Amino acid sequence: MTPAARVQASIEILDDILAGAPVEKALTGWARRSRFAGSKDRAAVRDYVFEALRCKRSFSALGGAETGRRLMIGSIRSNGIDPETLFTGERYTPEPLTAADAPRAFGSDAERCDIPEWLWPRFQTSLGDQAEAAAKVLQTRAPVHLRANIAKTDRAGAIAALSTDGVSAQGHPACETALEVTEGARKIAQSRAYSEGLVELQDAASQAVVAALDLQPGLRVLDYCAGGGGKSLALAAHSGVEVFAYDVNAGRMRDLPTRAKRAGVGVTCLQPEDVARQAPFDIVLTDAPCSGSGSWRRAPAGKWALSEEGLNALNVLQSDILNSAAQLVGPGGILAYATCSMLDDENGEIVDGFLKLNPDWTETLRKSWLVTHGADGFFTSHLTR
Ligand SMILES: C[S@@+](CC[C@H](N)C(=O)[O-])C[C@H]1O[C@@H](n2cnc3c(N)ncnc32)[C@H](O)[C@@H]1O
Numbered sequence: 001m002t003p004a005a006r007v008q009a010s011i012e013i014l015d016d017i018l019a020g021a022p023v024e025k026a027l028t029g030w031a032r033r034s035r036f037a038g039s040k041d042r043a044a045v046r047d048y049v050f051e052a053l054r055c056k057r058s059f060s061a062l063g064g065a066e067t068g069r070r071l072m073i074g075s076i077r078s079n080g081i082d083p084e085t086l087f088t089g090e091r092y093t094p095e096p097l098t099a100a101d102a103p104r105a106f107g108s109d110a111e112r113c114d115i116p117e118w119l120w121p122r123f124q125t126s127l128g129d130q131a132e133a134a135a136k137v138l139q140t141r142a143p144v145h146l147r148a149n150i151a152k153t154d155r156a157g158a159i160a161a162l163s164t165d166g167v168s169a170q171g172h173p174a175c176e177t178a179l180e181v182t183e184g185a186r187k188i189a190q191s192r193a194y195s196e197g198l199v200e201l202q203d204a205a206s207q208a209v210v211a212a213l214d215l216q217p218g219l220r221v222l223d224y225c226a227g228g229g230g231k232s233l234a235l236a237a238h239s240g241v242e243v244f245a246y247d248v249n250a251g252r253m254r255d256l257p258t259r260a261k262r263a264g265v266g267v268t269c270l271q272p273e274d275v276a277r278q279a280p281f282d283i284v285l286t287d288a289p290c291s292g293s294g295s296w297r298r299a300p301a302g303k304w305a306l307s308e309e310g311l312n313a314l315n316v317l318q319s320d321i322l323n324s325a326a327q328l329v330g331p332g333g334i335l336a337y338a339t340c341s342m343l344d345d346e347n348g349e350i351v352d353g354f355l356k357l358n359p360d361w362t363e364t365l366r367k368s369w370l371v372t373h374g375a376d377g378f379f380t381s382h383l384t385r
Helices: 003-018 023-033 039-054 056-063 068-078 120-138 155-164 185-190 204-211 230-236 256-263 272-278 301-305 308-326 348-357
Strands: 145-148 168-171 178-183 199-201 220-223 242-245 267-269 281-287 329-339 362-369 378-384
Touching: 003 023, 003 039, 003 068, 023 039, 039 056, 039 068, 039 301, 056 068, 145 155, 145 204, 155 168, 155 178, 155 199, 178 185, 178 204, 199 230, 204 230, 204 281, 204 378, 220 230, 220 272, 230 242, 230 256, 230 267, 230 281, 256 267, 281 308, 308 329, 308 348, 329 348, 348 362, 348 378
Parallel strands: 220 242, 220 281, 242 267, 281 329
Antiparallel strands: 145 178, 145 199, 168 178, 329 378, 362 378
């Protein structure tokens, strides 16, 4: 495909998404209809689409409106290229530009920074003088991070194994298991290091949330919002730690046994009725459902789907989960609250609300990671009584 044909394909996919199609469904639908597209074309189109979704507000201004065509015009302008070089109207290319495709000025800082207007004041309150820098990072592509599986190797061993399959990686400062892939990211899934469980795909800050826990042999740990089990596996890589996983949506843990087998670790998935029976635990980690504001680079549709009502509903759920998880912690144990959000509404405010209602609990650690630190945005707080 020519560069202009890739732009035309991106326009069609973006129109599908703007009409309500889920992002991955729109991308795979196009790939199925376009057998002529090779893997490089698919990757390039995917990159275009994700960039346009991350920068939907600013590209709409630069392209003059929120349609697939105008988003791509905005995208091309933002990269300093004259869209007329690609919008030629030749076969498989977008129609030439008209007066209607003119850019318009940004209406606000929130628009320029690609944050929903209603959220910008809260975003600024939460991030202070880092707000604009963080919003700018959210406009860019996320790095690819891996976790060295310490049940099988260390960071140096993982780097060496990856390099034999053409994947270059280096240590990430977030924690001792974290790796940043610098070249060959598309080869990870086929690499020996991955298939033999030496590495797992996991953001560095997500790993750092686990590394912040004092995981001594003999401890019984519950991952209370286990989802796909990324944190369960990181917990279970610590020798002698007994890990239990629970998620209200058991289907999300479906692949966890296979992933645990590949990683050479043990994780016991619990049914709802087993959770209280297995309590108390020494550590209960609650990686609570949240806006995902720290990972909007990877899932940009979430940025635009979030509403004020939705955020308020999440806050109620986060408090409920923290209260339920607290019942499962043994005396002197740790209740670890975490989110992949940078919004104080979902982080410090939830913990402060819990402490106010539960004065027998105290906080022993509070830590935030911002996207400006080179990983996803994350928050964690350790509570004990
Ligand atoms: C942020 S995700 C967890 C991601 C996961 N820890 C990981 O590292 O891959 C939050 C999870 O919480 C689960 N959840 C939502 N409400 C819950 C509840 N009341 N109790 C337990 N889990 C819940 C969701 O199904 C979702 O899988």
